[in-house]
Amino acid sequence: MQAAKVSDTPVEFVVEYLLKAKEIAENNANVPAELRDNLQKALDITSGLDGYLEQMSSQESEPLAELYRKSISHDWNKVHEDGKTLFRLPVTCITGQVEGQVLKMLVHMSKAKRILEIGMFTGYGALSMAEALPENGQLIACELEPYLKDFAQPMFDKSPHGKKITVKTGPAMDTLKELAATGEQFDMVFIDADKPNYINYYKFLLDHNLLRIDGVICVDNTLFKGRVYLKDSADDFGKALRDFNQFVTNDPRVEQVIIPLRDGLTIIRRVPYTPQANTQLKSTVTYDEVFRGVQGKQVLDRLRLDGKVAYVTGAGQGIGRAFAHALGEAGAKVAIIDMDKGKAENVAHELTLKGISSMAVAADISKPEDVQKMIDDIVSKWGTIHIACNNAGINKNSASEDTSLEEWDQTFNVNLRGTFMCCQAAGRVMLKQGYGKIINTASMASLIVPHPQKQLSYNTSKAGVVKLTQTLGTEWIDRGVRVNCVSPGIVDTPLIHSESLEPLVQRWLSDIPAGRLAQVTDLQAAVVYLASDASDYMTGHNLVIEGGQSLW
Numbered sequence: 001m002q003a004a005k006v007s008d009t010p011v012e013f014v015v016e017y018l019l020k021a022k023e024i025a026e027n028n029a030n031v032p033a034e035l036r037d038n039l040q041k042a043l044d045i046t047s048g049l050d051g052y053l054e055q056m057s058s059q060e061s062e063p064l065a066e067l068y069r070k071s072i073s074h075d076w077n078k079v080h081e082d083g084k085t086l087f088r089l090p091v092t093c094i095t096g097q098v099e100g101q102v103l104k105m106l107v108h109m110s111k112a113k114r115i116l117e118i119g120m121f122t123g124y125g126a127l128s129m130a131e132a133l134p135e136n137g138q139l140i141a142c143e144l145e146p147y148l149k150d151f152a153q154p155m156f157d158k159s160p161h162g163k164k165i166t167v168k169t170g171p172a173m174d175t176l177k178e179l180a181a182t183g184e185q186f187d188m189v190f191i192d193a194d195k196p197n198y199i200n201y202y203k204f205l206l207d208h209n210l211l212r213i214d215g216v217i218c219v220d221n222t223l224f225k226g227r228v229y230l231k232d233s234a235d236d237f238g239k240a241l242r243d244f245n246q247f248v249t250n251d252p253r254v255e256q257v258i259i260p261l262r263d264g265l266t267i268i269r270r271v272p273y274t275p276q277a278n279t280q281l282k283s284t285v286t287y288d289e290v291f292r293g294v295q296g297k298q299v300l301d302r303l304r305l306d307g308k309v310a311y312v313t314g315a316g317q318g319i320g321r322a323f324a325h326a327l328g329e330a331g332a333k334v335a336i337i338d339m340d341k342g343k344a345e346n347v348a349h350e351l352t353l354k355g356i357s358s359m360a361v362a363a364d365i366s367k368p369e370d371v372q373k374m375i376d377d378i379v380s381k382w383g384t385i386h387i388a389c390n391n392a393g394i395n396k397n398s399a400s401e402d403t404s405l406e407e408w409d410q411t412f413n414v415n416l417r418g419t420f421m422c423c424q425a426a427g428r429v430m431l432k433q434g435y436g437k438i439i440n441t442a443s444m445a446s447l448i449v450p451h452p453q454k455q456l457s458y459n460t461s462k463a464g465v466v467k468l469t470q471t472l473g474t475e476w477i478d479r480g481v482r483v484n485c486v487s488p489g490i491v492d493t494p495l496i497h498s499e500s501l502e503p504l505v506q507r508w509l510s511d512i513p514a515g516r517l518a519q520v521t522d523l524q525a526a527v528v529y530l531a532s533d534a535s536d537y538m539t540g541h542n543l544v545i546e547g548g549q550s551l552w
Helices: 010-026 033-056 062-073 097-110 124-132 146-158 172-181 195-207 236-250 279-284 318-329 341-353 368-382 405-433 456-479 502-510 524-531
Strands: 077-079 085-088 114-118 138-143 165-169 186-191 211-220 254-259 265-270 309-313 333-338 358-362 387-390 436-441 481-488 542-545
Touching: 010 033, 097 124, 097 186, 097 211, 097 265, 114 124, 114 172, 124 138, 124 146, 124 165, 124 186, 138 146, 138 172, 146 165, 172 195, 186 195, 195 211, 195 236, 236 254, 236 265, 309 318, 309 368, 309 405, 318 333, 318 341, 318 387, 318 524, 333 341, 333 368, 341 358, 358 368, 368 405, 387 405, 387 524, 405 436, 405 456, 405 481, 436 456, 436 524, 456 481, 456 542, 481 524, 524 542
Parallel strands: 114 138, 114 186, 138 165, 186 211, 309 333, 309 387, 333 358, 387 436, 436 481, 481 542
Antiparallel strands: 077 085, 211 265, 254 265
C-alpha cells in the first residue's frame, strides 16, 4: 500500500497549510466569502505548479523512464532479514522528473564531459545526467551505502548510457581525497548527500581544484522545506544549509543563484581569479595577460569567432564544407560559396540545423564579376566580412609534354587568378575596416612534387598561392589584415575516389608516415585558428598538414 504523501518542499508545505486554512474557513461561518475565494485562488496556483512544471518539461527519454519504473516496481521497499525497513523511496523520487531534466539541461549548457555526483541515492539523477554526456563522457557517483549501488546498477546495466557511470561506495570524503590525489578535475558536480557535510564537500572541491574554472556545482535541497530562511526554525539540517548558503554567498571564488525548484537547487559557478576579489593573494600573483588571458580571454575563448562574418569558396563539398562547419561551430556567420547552387544550399541548410547563421551564394571565382557580386551580396546581408576562406580549386592530370594551354589556363584561372581576385575583393573590405583574416587553400604540392601522378599545372598554381599569400601577408599586416594559407596533404574527399585516382591510393599511403589519408576534419582546427584572434601574430605563413608526407 502506498504511503500518504508527505510535504517535502516549500511549495508542498504552502499547499498543506492552505488546505488546513481552507478547511477552517469552510467550517467557520464568520469567515468572509472574499477570504474563502482568495484562499482557493492561492491553493489553485500553488497546488498546480509542480504538476505544470513536470508537464511542460521536455519529456525524458522513454528508456530511462521505463528502466526506472521497472527498477522501483520490484524493489519499492528494501528490508533487513529481521524485517525492519532499510529504506523507502519517497514520493519525490518518482515525481522528480523536472529535476532530472534540469540537471540534463545543465550538462548540455555547460558542455560537461566529466561529472562528479556526491550522493547517488536511487541513481535516477546520475542516469539523467549521463544521458547528456558525450559518448566519451564520465560520471563518478559517490554513494555511502552499497545497497543503493546494488539497487541502481541493474538500471545502469540496461541503459546505453550506464557505461558512463562509475559508482564508488564508502564515505564521499574518502573518494574526494582519492580523486584529488590523482589530479582529477570535473566540469560539473552535483551534491545531494548528508546536509551537515555540504560545506565540507564544497570547501574540499574548491581548495583542491576538483572543479575547473567556469565549472558548475549543483546543490540540492538548499531551501530545505523553507527552514533555511524561517527565523524561528531550530532544525539542525536547516541551520547547516543556512550556514552553507551564506558561506557560498561570501566566497569570492564563485557566483551562485538559488532556484526555488522543489526543495531548492543552488547553481554555483567557479569564476576566474581576480585580484579585486582575492586581495590576500595579490602580492604572490603576476596578474598579467599570461595569467588572466588576452583581453581577459582564456586561450580557448580566443579561438571563438562570435560575431564574425566569414565566407568559404568551394564549400559545397569536401574541404570547403568542413571549413564552413568549423567556422560556424566557432561562432561565425558563414556564406557558402559554390558554383553549384544546390550544393551550396544543402550545406547552408546543414548549418541552419546546427543553429548557425548562413547563406548560399552561387559563384564561379574564375569570373571577376561573380567574385565582386559574391562580396557585395555578403556585405549587403551582414554588413561586412571578417574572414575570407578562399578554398575553391581544381586539379587536372597530364604529362607535362602533353599539358595544353587550355588545361593550364583553366587551372590557373581558378587556383591562382581566382584566389587572387577573392583576396583582392575581400581585402578591400577588410583594409577599409582595419581588420581581417584571409585563409587560402594551397597544397602540399607547393612544397614537393607528388608522385606518381603528373599534375604540372596544379603544382605550379598552388606554389603560386603560397607566394601570393606571403606577399599579401607582409603587405597588409600593418593595416590589420593577416593572410595565411593551409597546405593539406592528400585528403580523402569525393574527388579522390574518381576512377583515374583510385589505383594511386595505395602508392600514396606508402609515402605517408601517418599511414593514412587526411580526413577533412583533420583540417578544421587549423582554419579556426587562422581565422581567430589567437593567430594575430601570424601572417604569410603556410600551415602544412600532411601526415609527414613532405618530410620523406
